[in-house]
Amino acid sequence: LNKGQHDAILSFFSLADRKILLPADILFKTDHDCVLKLFQPVLLTWGQCIGEECGSGGIQTRTIWCVHTEGWTTHHSHCQHMDKPESQRHCFKVCDWHQDLFEWEVSDWGSCVLVPFFSNELKLRTAECITAQHGIQRRQVHCVRTSNRTTVTLRICEFFSQKPPVEQACLVPCPQDCVVSDFTSWSSCSKTCGAGLQHRTRHVLATPMYGGANCPNLTETRTCSSPVNCPAGEDEYQYSLKVGAWSECRLPHHKDALLSGRTTVDFTSHRHSHHNHHQYHNHHHVGYQTRQVRCTRSDGKNAMLSLCTEDKSPLTYQACVMPKDCQTSDWSLWSSCSKTCRSTDLSPGYRLRSRIMTQIPVGGGKRCPVLEEKEACNIMGDLLPNCPRYVWRATDWGECRILPLLSQQDRRLANISILCGEGIQTRKTYCVQVPDDSAPHHRKEVSRPVNARLCATEEPPSAVQHCSIPCQNHCLLSQWSTWGACLHDNCKEPQGKKGFRQRRREVHWESSSSPETCPHLVESIPCEDPACYLWQVQQEGSCIPNKHPCGPGTAVQNRGYWLIRVNFRSDPPPTEVICEVACTADCVVGSWSSWSPCSHSCATKTSEGRQSRTRTVLAIPGKEGKECPTTPALEEWRVCNNHPCMVFYWEASAWGPCIEDTSMNLNKTNFWNGTPTCAVGVQIRKVSCTKMGVGSVISKRCPDSSRPETVRACLLPCKKDCIVTPFSEWTACPSTCIPQNTTAATQSRYRTIIQRSANGGQECPDTLYEERECESLPLCPVYRWRTHKWHSCSLVPDSVRRGLTGAGEACGNGLETRGVSCVGESSESANMTECLRWAGPMPPQIRECRVACKDDCTLTAWSKFSECTGCGTSTTRKRSLTGRSKKKEHCLNEKLYPLEETETCPCDEFLSQPYGNWSACILPDPSVSGSLQGWMSHREVKECGQGLRYRAVACTDQQGHLVNPTLCTDSGYMVEICHIPCPLDCKLSDWSAWSACSASCGSGLKIRSKWLREKAFNGGRPCPKLDLKNQVYEAMPCHSECSQFEWRMEPWSICTINTVDDLPACGEGVQSRKIRSVSGTSGEASSVEDSLCDQEEMPPRAQVCFLACPNDCVVAPWGSWSNCSLCDQGTTRNRSRRILRLPASENSACPELVQSEPCILNSTCFTYQYRVSDWSTCQLSENAICGQGSRLHLLDCIRSDGKIVELQRCEQFGLINKWRLSESCVVECPVSCILSDWSPWADCSHTCGSQGLTVRTRRVLQEAHEGRPCPSQLSQTKPCPIRPCYLWLLSDWSTCAVEGAECGEGFRRRNLSCVVHWGDWPESPPQPVEEELCGDKLRQQIQQEMEQPCFVPCPGDCHLTEWSSWSSCQLTCLEGRSFETTGRQARSRAVIIQVMENQGSCPHQIFETQPCKEGKCHSYQWRTGGWNNNERTVWCQRSDGVNVTGGCFPQKRPTTVRHCHPPCTKPFSHCTPSGVCGCEKGYTEVMTTHGFLDYCTRTPGVDNNKKADVKTNSGRLKPGPSQAQDLFSEWTLRPVGPDTLSAFLSCLCYLFILFYFIFFSKPSKTTKTSPPPQKPLTLAYDGDMDM
Secondary structure (H helix, E strand, C coil): CCHHHHHHHHHHHHHHHHHHCCCCCCCCCCCCHHHHHHEEEEECCCCCCECCCCEEEEEEECCEEEEECCCCEECHHHCCCCCCCCCEEEEEECCHHHHHHEEEEECCCCCCEECCCCCCCCCCCCCCCCCEEEEEEECCEEEEECCCCCEECHHHHHHHCCCCCCEEEEEEECCECCEEECCCCCCCCCCCCEEEEEEEECCEEECCECCCCCCCCCEEEEEEEECCCCCCCCCCCCEEEEECCCCCCECCCCCCCEECCEECCCCCCCCCCCCCCCCCCCCCCEEEEECCEEEEECCCCEECHHHCCCCCCCCCEEEEECCECCEECCCCCCCCCCCCCECCCCCCEEEEEECCEEECCECCCCCCCCCEEEEEECCCCCCCCECCCEEEEECCCCCCECHHHCCHHHHHHCCHHHCEEEEEEECCEEEEECCCCCCCCCCCCCCCEECHHHHCCCCCCCCEEEEEECCCCCEEECCCCCCCCCECCCCCCCCCCEEEEEEECCEEEECCCCHHHCCCCEEEEEEECCCCEEEEEEEECCCEECCCCCEEEEEEEEEEEEECCCCCCCCCCCCEEEEEECCCCCCEECCCCCCCCCCCCCECCCCCEEEEEECCEEECCCCCCCCCCCCHHHEEEEEECCCECCCEEEEECCCCCCEECCCCCCCCCCECCCECCCCEEEEECCEEEEECCCEEECHHHCCHHHCCCCEEEEECCCCECCEECCCCCCCCCCCCCECCCCCCCEEEEECCEEECCECCCCCCCCCCEEEEECCCCCECCCCEEEEEEECCCECCCHHHHHHHHCCCCCCEEEEEEEEEEEECCCCCEECHHHHHHHCCCCCCCEEEEEECCCCCCCECCCCCCCCCCCCCCEEEEECCECHHHHHCCHHHCCCCCCCEEEEECCCCCCEEEEECCCCCCECCCCCCCCHHHCCCCCCCCCCCEEEEEEEEEEEECCCCCECCHHHCCCCCEEEEEEEECCCECCEECCCCCCCCCCCCCEEEEEEEEEEEEECCECCCCCCCCCCCCCEEEEEEEEEECCCCEEEEECCCCCCECCCCCCCCCCEEEEEECCEEEEECCCCCCEEECHHHCCHHHCCCCEEEEEEECCCCCEECCCCCCCCCCCCCCCCEEEEECCEEECCCCCCCCCCCCEEEEECCECCCECCEEEEECCCCCCECCCCECCEEEEEECCEEEEECCCCEECHHHHHHCCCCCCCCCEEEEEECCCECCEECCCCCCCCCCCCCECCCEEEEECCEEECCEECCCCCCCCEEEEECCCECEEEEEECCCCCCECCCCCEEEEEEECCEEEEEECCCCCCCCCEECCHHHCCCHHHHHHCCCCEEEEEECCCCCCEECCCCCCCCCECCEECCEECCCCEEEEEEECEECCCHHHHHHCCCCEEEEEEECCCECCCEEEEECCCECCECCEEEEECCCCEEECCCCHHHCCCCECCCCCCCCCCCEEECCCCCEEECCCEEEEECCCCCEEEEEECCCCCCCCCCCHHHHHHHHCCCCCHHHHHHCCCCCCCCCCCCHHHHHHHHHHHHHHHHHHHHCCCCCCCCCCCCCCCCECCCCCCCCCC
């Protein structure tokens, strides 16, 4: 926007303003007076500026109508038309974009001003202010241009936005009256004889605020007189020499102006401005200053000077240094703002600028202004970028380690390389700056590491976690099954006459998820004539003879097949078989028995397996009958298990590593929880056919169908490149120059490995830490002061001296100066500023001197100091008086003119002594060579062993002053070796041998245990949970064979029948068999002692047999019993047999063919059920010490009589096994406490003194869980070397000293002294030392006020006291709570009147306040003392216990005097402290029946000085009480004050009740023996039962 547009806006708005300022009630001019009086136009305000475009083409309108003076509207013709105001005008249409050109500018709110009246209320408030009063505060509001901040009319800004309010209501705290302290005690009388004055003062504690009452007089004065009269003729007045203030130092005039032969001297104290051009900084001018001297009388009047001075004239002039003000350089540029970004913290930043002193102030010149300024910047910070956020990051996890989980005992015994199972792994955490949101995010953000302190507000991520190392697989296998039938390897395609018999076993439990690592599960034996199927005759019919009733015939048999493999390729058995039906005389032979067990399990070169079967003769033949077969024909043998004794199985090696397979393309597949895969490869293993006990053989010897796979797909391990963070920022270099002869500073940076390389990835860089020298900084410049010769001693000019004291000798005290210049390293001239900055303290340029006068004492020059003879000795120098001075009395005063000086000799011997306590034992830090690599080093942090402990050493000189500790020791410490006892872990014994199986038959547990040998000590690893016998145990499942021994029976012998004569050998007989006890169930079982088998189950050795005679019926042996379906009462089981030969005679009957018997539990019938053993303890892999495992139990089949039988019995019984024989379990890992590394030692808590401590800390990364507990010491402290604390000590102000006079203007001074202390001041007081140790004294002095003018009052002067000390800091509070942070404290000066005649010249008392911090809220409360003669003390007390005047609300002041009601008008009566009328001493009160005092009677037989025996009198004269007396005796009348009106009304009610009882109740009767009625004696006595 150009200037023309700006001006156009302003001109239109200003024009509008001028038009609006015209008064709207001016009547139009007309010739008719009545119209003038009756009608006037009404103007509304101008409307909004309307126009098509922004600018000056707008139109503004308003409505005008004519009204009567009474207010009603009339026709516009009644008003003069020619003077009708404009209803339309041009305007400047302001658009929205103009809003950016102007804005409201508001000032801060002014202070809250008290409003004395409420709105609508005319009288002042007099009630007590409770919290605050109404006030109002204002501010200035302007409309300004945004371009140059100039003010324009308000209407421009009002167009865009409403004008901000210029006033607002506020609260002013309640008026606070001036609060003063109690008076001090009275001073002593101003005169020791006659009449005088004495005074007492008080001081201001809080100044009046918010309209509070002003301070009262701070002084009270009263007359006093001494009993000693003043001696007659003594002068009434005292005379004192009084001096005025020294004038400003001025230079003498070049030409002394003489007036009437005298020099005019200016006594004024105003400083004259003088311009000394071409002056050098290194030179000072000596001038002079004067003062007035007069003799004053005690009544304030002047007197002749001779009355005050005797022979010596007072000093009225002196030499001085012309003042030079402090000069400074220009301000430096502002530093950058400390707040550079926007954060949640709303506090502003700050920036600094500084300037340096270029001229030291001298001669009372102006002190230096502030040399550094600080101001807020970026207060809102809206335009700043967001502050960086810092978060913790962590490296990849390190390798899994099990060693930290082992106890000391286990570590010595364990083979570390084969440990497996659960362990722990660690990683390192580091702090990084979070990148901007705009920055692209990569898969793994790698940011620059920064100082860990920047992340201190957040909790770091975990640095320790559990992990596991896979263990070798451990499998629990079942028993081998029986050998199967001889089968072709592939029944679908049978080939050759060679086959295999196989047996199998199953995996009951395995410790990992890869069954490939279990032992082989299938074993094979080669066999011949394999068959994949068998025909089996299911049912054979009865034999049907062909022709005759007996003889040869045929039998039909139903055939079925036992399907081993599909496809039938051999002929089925015939459907009819040849058979024979025995005739009545034929021999009958039974069926073949089952084959006996095979004698050998396999065939060898020397033996083969054989088995047999037999049949028996059931009936002998008759005549012409068919003969029985021969004995050999009754037995058959066959070869069995004729396969060679060779067992073969496939043995597979472990899978090889995953290798690349270019033929497979599975890159699009994700494996293992959806993690993107790397390349797909293959794993190969070797599979070989193995002969049991021999080794590998050709593959043909093993069945190919059970061959394990040799190749499987796998994921190639991904290549992992090493990932490191960028280098951290370089550490800071010194920003200032480097002093000469110092070593070059270095800076360093580091980076952190966050992922190690793996599987052929890029290796990590070698350099993780870099160090370099800082860029060459300039050497600090070398400047020094050059001093010039002292000038001659300058005195006050003669003209000045003569003008003041007349002609005199030019001698006395003066000043001499010398020049000081600044030179560089090569002695070249330099600016003074450089030396002020670099050259140390400036040499003195002024010193006092004296030009000897005739009467001065003359002395020789000082001799040289004598030589020092040793440490702690002193050296002296001497001088002597010369000439006439030897005889002058004042010259012989050695205090004024010392003739000998002594100095202590310098001493280089120092005394060292230990100070404070020993530090904790600090172990040496482990090698930190890898600590900067950023990878968690797997070292064990040593917590015990040999360390060092430190004790600070205080180094002092011969005077006991603390000096630098390096003068006594190299390090400032006493160091000694210490030992931290190592923790001892709990020790257990080795495992005991396994116990026997808990079950002698079937499944049980076997147990082994360890017992306690040593308990943990010194924080060692605690013991595991022990039982009552201090043992831990392990239980494993075990199984004891039940059928280990069995009875083996041979076939029955031939039935032997004892025959008589030649009768046929048939009928009943006896047969026997051999029985032996064997071990095992195979045919190769060996015989053992019979006692090892169950005697109750021993089968019979002999039995009755029956051999049928010829022609008898012959039946087959009984078949087996049928199964009992239920072992219930009423159920039976059956067996049957068939007829083999019919009897010859039809009359002969055959025996029964079917038998039945009841099913009896545990006799003829049995039930079965599964039973499991107890759980074992959690079983881990062999080399694991904790983590995931399994617990096991075993399964048994139990018969109902308790006998353990084969599992097949339960399966045959139809039972379903629902038991899980294993389940997962966890053995908790004993994790010891894991700590972080120690932090670096922190800076000392104190830079000097004996209180400094340095601390280092560590934190717990992993709490202990059944391992070694965390140590209690997570921080260590070490004393810092004791360095001396040097300090400039500012003395207290001296008393006011007036030089050369008794009163008047003087000075009070204070001194700077260099002291050394131990840092525990005031326990060890500071000791003075050489000033050079504290630095530049002159610089320190110009920062302090070292001299103050003061006034010593002359006798009779009315003067002010010294300033009182500052009061305590007090805040303005509302209801005990402050609404301000800065408080106030006050001090005051009271007026002292010494002579009443001087009251008119007294100054006013003064007080002042200053802001202060850490103030307190005070409340004020009236306090009262006890009553004494109806008077008491009332005072105001502050809440901190200080008695004050002011502060308490006057209307609430308690009364100090109380009165009796009604008044005590009786003779000898007075008002008692209890507020009722009583009698004086020696008189007794006689009360009316209403309880008031009637009169006072002298106590009988008692002096006025002695108290009557109240108990005796009252006891003897006490009448019987009436009801009214009883009622009234309960009440005590109190005086009614103005505040107790309600109590008084209550008393009137009780009096009315009292009168009612008196007039309407009967009087009490007394007995005849009672004494005559008298008025009772009543005393104010309480608490005695005798009365």
